[in-house]
Amino acid sequence: MTDIAPARTGTENTGVKHEIYWRETEPVVPGPPLRDNVTCDVCIIGGGYTALWTAHFLRKADPSLEIHILEADYAGAGASGHNDGFVTPTIGHSLGALVHRFGTDRAKLAYAAVGKSILELNRFCVKQDIDAEFESAGYYQVAATTDQIRLLERDLELAARLGAKSGLDLLDRTRARERIGSPGIEAAVKVGGALINPHRLARGLLRAVTATGVSVHEQTPALTVETTPTGHVVRTPHARVTASKLLYATNAYQHQFAEFRRKVVPVWSYAAVTRPLTDEELGAVHWPEREGFVEAGNFIVFGRLTAGNRLLFGGGRAHYRFRRNMDVAGNIDKPAATEALRGVLSRYFPMWRDVPFTHTYGGCVAITREVVPHIGALGDGRFYAHGYCGNGIALTHTAGKSLRDLILGRDTSYSNLLFVHGKEKPFPPEPLAFLGAGAVSSVLAAQDRHPRLIRTQLV
Numbered sequence: 278m279t280d281i282a283p284a285r286t287g288t289e290n291t292g293v294k295h296e297i298y299w300r301e302t303e304p305v306v307p308g309p310p311l312r313d314n315v316t317c318d319v320c321i322i323g324g325g326y327t328a329l330w331t332a333h334f335l336r337k338a339d340p341s342l343e344i345h346i347l348e349a350d351y352a353g354a355g356a357s358g359h360n361d362g363f364v365t366p367t368i369g370h371s372l373g374a375l376v377h378r379f380g381t382d383r384a385k386l387a388y389a390a391v392g393k394s395i396l397e398l399n400r401f402c403v404k405q406d407i408d409a410e411f412e413s414a415g416y417y418q419v420a421a422t423t424d425q426i427r428l429l430e431r432d433l434e435l436a437a438r439l440g441a442k443s444g445l446d447l448l449d450r451t452r453a454r455e456r457i458g459s460p461g462i463e464a465a466v467k468v469g470g471a472l473i474n475p476h477r478l479a480r481g482l483l484r485a486v487t488a489t490g491v492s493v494h495e496q497t498p499a500l501t502v503e504t505t506p507t508g509h510v511v512r513t514p515h516a517r518v519t520a521s522k523l524l525y526a527t528n529a530y531q532h533q534f535a536e537f538r539r540k541v542v543p544v545w546s547y548a549a550v551t552r553p554l555t556d557e558e559l560g561a562v563h564w565p566e567r568e569g570f571v572e573a574g575n576f577i578v579f580g581r582l583t584a585g586n587r588l589l590f591g592g593g594r595a596h597y598r599f600r601r602n603m604d605v606a607g608n609i610d611k612p613a614a615t616e617a618l619r620g621v622l623s624r625y626f627p628m629w630r631d632v633p634f635t636h637t638y639g640g641c642v643a644i645t646r647e648v649v650p651h652i653g654a655l656g657d658g659r660f661y662a663h664g665y666c667g668n669g670i671a672l673t674h675t676a677g678k679s680l681r682d683l684i685l686g687r688d689t690s691y692s693n694l695l696f697v698h699g700k701e702k703p704f705p706p707e708p709l710a711f712l713g714a715g716a717v718s719s720v721l722a723a724q725d726r727h728p729r730l731i732r733t734q735l736v
């Protein structure tokens with residue numbers, strides 16, 4: 278194995294903003310809050326990709342539908358605006374877990390649907406003139422250890438069972454480093470997918486959806502939901518919305534609603550962004566197609582270039598905070614998180630280890646008990662989608678179609694995909710959830726260190 282350059286500590290991190298980098302790529306002026314009571318066909322709580330795609334597909338299916346989206350902050354303020362921009366075909370945690378749980382045929386159908394979403398997403402951006410910095414070179418899954426090479430081999434086998442195109446190939450160290458010249462990479466498999474600017478996708482999608490007549494109310498948190506004979510009544514600070522159909526689309530925030538309190542938990546994931554690399558620095562790493570990379574393992578390490586040639590990378594152990602705490606200010610151990618990230622940088626790109634970071638930040642990934650997403654109906658005109666487990670950019674597009682069909686009462690291939698109407702195991706109440714999350718996290722971390730000894734069917 279390659280020597281790992283030691284992480285440096287000290288003053289080079291001075292001036293790092295603990296703020297989301299992507300927000301700087303397009304300024305946001307949130308729209309006004311809802312001030313007047315409205316009655317409509319569909320009310321959607323949350324203003325991320327799930328809400329926006331569902332509204333898009335609903336209006337396309339039936340342009341007469343009156344749809345109101347309520348967003349507590351601004352559209353894209355959640356994970357949709359600050360994810361890492363890897364447009365992945367992955368559903369839930371991993372291909373292995375999905376095949377194990379649902380069987381090859383259902384996994385194949387679902388993967389085909391998400392693969393189609395990746396293509397459609399690109400076409401949508403072109404058609405709507407959304408500059409989401411879409412890079413179709415996609416990304417590689419890489420191995421940094423011999424054990425991880427075995428995981429890549431296993432995933433290749435599974436992909437073949439799912440009918441993946443021939444040409445999926447395990448690149449050995451030499452061939453892998455011809456793609457991404459990192460001394461941390463021992464082998465790689467091209468996954469495909471794409472890279473995007475997530476914030477610009479969210480804001481562009483907002484504009485496109487609004488243009489079709491959907492009403493999006495930013496700065497409008499849903500405070501309570503009550504089911505009455507006239508419909509579902511959502512109370513917001515200044516007005517109420519009464520709707521025949523209601524969709525909960527708040528993903529990692531979904532636990533705030535009693536029905537989902539123990540179904541989904543927010544787990545922190547961290548990233549760092551460097552200043553733009555100079556031509557000389559870029560020349561120090563052979564990276565001709567600029568694909569991203571994701572390390573095989575439970576707690577992934579990943580890296581990619583942004584359109585402006587900053588390196589965005591991150592990973593490491595993910596943490597669940599007591600009582601689902603999502604408060605950013607209280608949740609990032611900034612110096613420790615920053616130094617852990619610098620260690621990742623030194624391991625993959627020792628030649629760039631002194632390049633200053635400009636941003637480090639965290640966000641909450643929505644995890645379900647069985648690490649698969651869940652989309653469904655509560656049976657009284659209310660619907661939900663949550664638990665994308667860190668792989669939601671393409672999947673929310675597919676989920677939008679499933680939700681369209683559920684809301685319109687249609688029995689289609691999308692309303693029967695494996696993540697629709699699945700039985701959800703709840704997490705235990707606190708403090709067991711917190712203790713359990715710590716224990717699961719330790720097992721997953723140990724699996725990453727000793728995959729052959731204790732890898733279970735979870736991944």
Ligand SMILES: Cc1cc2nc3c(=O)[nH]c(=O)nc-3n(C[C@H](O)[C@H](O)[C@H](O)COP(=O)(O)OP(=O)(O)OC[C@H]3O[C@@H](n4cnc5c(N)ncnc54)[C@H](O)[C@@H]3O)c2cc1C
Pocket residue numbers: 322323324325326327328347348349350351352353354355356357358359360361362363364365497498499500526527528529530533546547639640641642665666667668669670671673
């Ligand atoms: C750090 C991080 C990195 C990630 N990286 C990737 C990646 O590289 N690739 C990938 O495919 N996926 C990634 N994901 C996952 C992906 O971003 C999500 O699965 C996806 O954005 C979920 O979209 P959503 O609309 O369901 O949720 P969100 O985008 O979180 O939207 C929910 C919205 O609900 C709003 N809200 C909350 N409560 C209320 C309320 N009471 N009333 C009104 N509004 C409310 C929030 O403000 C938020 O805007 C990542 C996630 C995180 C956190």
